Amino acid sequence: MRPTRSQWEQTWPAVLALGENRASRLASTILEESNSLMRTFTSEAIEWTGAARDAAEERGQREHGRNKQVAFALEDFALECTAAMNALAPLVSEVRSLLIGAEAQGLTVTEDWTVMVPTSADSATANEAATLQGRLASFIDEFDRIDSRTARAINDITAVLREHAPEGEGLSAKQGREAGQLLGSERELTDSDLARIGQELRTAGLSAEQIRVLAEGGTVTDVPESTCEYLGELVGTAGLDGIMRLHDSFAAQATPDSAANIKALANALLIVSNENIGSAPGSTGGYDNLPADIRALLGDRYGDGPDANAEGQGPAPREMADFASLLASSDPSLPPGELLGIELGRQAANLELEAREARDHRSSPSMTGLGLDTYFASERDEHYSTALEDLLGVATRNPDASAALLAGTTSDGHAIEGYDRDATVIPLMTRHWEDPQPITAMLEWIGTDALSDDPGIRTRGQHGFTDLIEITTTTATGSGGNNFQELMSTSRGSLGQQNPALAQQLVASSAPYMNALGGMHHSLSGLDEIQYIAPGDSVRFMTLISTDGKAAEALAANVDIQQVMNASSVPHLGGAEAQVLGSANGRLSTYLESALTAEQGHREAYAREVDDHAKATRQGTTSVIAGTVGALPTVGAPVAGLLTAVFGDYTTPDGLVDYETFSRNADFGAEDRAVTLQQLQAIAIASGLPLDQYPEALIDHTGEPRPATVGEVVAQAEHPSQPQQLRSDLAEALHQHGLGHVLNRYEYGTEDATIRADAKPVSNEHYTRLARGDWDQS
Secondary structure, three states: OOOOHHEEEEEOHHHHHHHHHHHHHHHHHHHHHHHHHHHHHHOOOOOOOOOHHHHHHHHHHHHHHHHHHHHHHHHHHHHHHHHHHHHHHHHHHHHHHHHHHHHOOEEEOOOOOOOEOOOOOOOOHHHHHHHHHHHHHHEEEEEHHHHHHHHHHHHHHHHHHHHHHHOOOOOOOOHHHHHHHHHHOOOOOOOOHHHHHHHHHHOOOOHHHHHHHHHOOOEEEEOOHHHHHHHHHHHHHHHHHHHHHHHHHHHHHHOOHHEEEEEEEEHHHHHOOOOEEEEEOEEEHHHOOOHHHHHHHOOOOEEEOOOOOOOOOOOHHHHHHHHHHHHHHOOOOOOOOHHHHHHHHHHHHHHHHHHHHHHHHHHHHOOOOOOHHHHHHHHHHHHHHHHHHEEEHOOOOOHHHHHHHHOEEOOOOEOOOOOOOHHHHHHHHHHHHOOOHHHHHHHHHHHHHHHHHHHHHHHHHHHHHHHHHHHOOOOOOOOOOHHHHEEEEEEEEEEEHHOOHHHHHHHHHHHHHHHHHHHOOHHHOOOOOOOOOOOHHHHHHHHOOOHHHHHHHHHHHHHHHHHHHHHHOOHOOOOHHHHHHHHHHHHHHHHHHHHHHHHHHHHHHHOOHHHHHHHHHHHOOOOOOOOOEEEOOOOOHHHHHHHHHOOOOOOOOEEEOOOOOOOOOOOOOOHHOOOOHHHHHHHHHHEEEEEEEOOOOHOOOOOOOOOHHHHHHHOOOOOOHHHHHHHHHHHHHHHHHHHHHHHHHHHHHHHHHHHHHHOOOHHHHOOOOOOOOOOOOO
């Protein structure tokens, strides 16, 4: 996986030289000592014979063989370190030189290695930036290739070491039990106790490679059995009080090892409770491995919320916040098990409702004890808010847990007992997030799953998108609620006003599924797990996205891009299929238009921030979003080449839409309903229309003649109507090229879809005009 810039900047290839030196010296020492031992057994000076001598010599021979395997593996490790250092060091030097050069030119290189050009830059600077981005991509990809190869080689060597090295005696179930008993006792913990337990916890931790496997959805079943037993006994015997006592003791030390010890302790809780971690297949952890008092803290939900399952007085708010903080101290790349993640998410939603009740109580305390009421309400609000952010932040590290919270079923198909997804997801989405990372991470995987080579992961993404649509657009839940109305009318305005990053995440997550939103049949869209999305649901979902100006810009761009990709298939289809594609494109246009209109009407009706936001989404601003990235469906070289020809250079090396270079305003006009110029350009390019058959104004002659991009056409147009005239001219050229029949069917499909969208719906399911005042209709 390509490193981000901040990850790369922590690279220090020279450290490999230290690894090479230590491994070489250790290998030499092992061989010398082992050879010396064998010389002792074969020495004639030792007058020792009999069965005991034979047994000792046999064991010595066996140990000598294992020692040699270990030494040879260490030598291989040293060689890998040397090779990696020699290969990586020049790459690091090259990249650093390019970054210095970029800074000198006023260019910005982002976390994902995108080179950003200042708005005042000229075309020469833009070209230099594109060249620089290509060179950076080449170097970073080569860096990633070498780094990955080295990691695989080192893992193979580590497996040899694990196989042949004698198992250490440092960790055992007995030691874990004794440590847990000490933590649960009243005996004072000495610095020696803390140092020993801290070292044991760090030793019991997972390797970076094992954490990577888990983060990518894999399983780790090569943890030594003694390590699993040690962690299980320590956590189970210490219980909640003992665990928190150890945490507080580590924190009070304030030594260089304190933070590492706290992280190792938090990791231990996640390891023990993760069903994907164990010492062998079928011998793994699980949520039930946590002690009962920890499961009660996380799984018992108090209060009056719809997901509450416990009565009486719950734990002190600070106790919940402190334990949540401990979990959040774990390695940020280490995911929880699915079942633990589900419980963390449910508790987070319940705590959000408890925090809201505390805020309400604080604003209107009882007539007696006003100061005391306000104090306790403030404390509950503060601690519950902190706790729920930490809990959800940990939960959403595991996409399977997030998927289960959206679906109401676990990854193995079991229904979550007593679970109401609306009662969990909607409170989390309508919360005002100072740091939106936990809630956006809950949805991020939906879009990225579409890019996976694993069919199972792609299926998870499609199911997740379906669940997301159902939750956010429903106007009648099983309990009588209206989710769409709640998202459009939060405590701080609409969804995008309350949480702009969440609206932007909705558009990023939906980018690969534009055709499903446009009602295209799955046999053509390739989205086999998304059977049908009702028109009204598509419009409501787009309306939610449009509540943030940047998200509206990105949505308009995604619609344009999907329409062009659909159009590029037309020359290779029959008339009926071309009409289906045209209909999907027409629906996307009208749904977007309706969503923009509905959002504006809602905003005006509720008189919230009409001015700036309306200008951003309704008056044709050309500012675009940088950072909200949507994943293109089925991106490959042919698709990327097509879109570059139509729009210009707009993609990052990862094949993700870069809205800094793909400019599209969200001002919707009548021309957007029809088959657009860019769609016809896509058809022309895909059909191989000869250059001499293009309208002259659609040819760029600045270098080798080629079809002009949309941006070039608009920039060079002498009159606003010229692009529309060029559209007619290009359509005529395509007809002359023999595409008349299929193009007519495609255009008919687009026109028919827009006519149907304007017609009175036959049922609420087909309601696509969410006009002012009736935005919450079903």
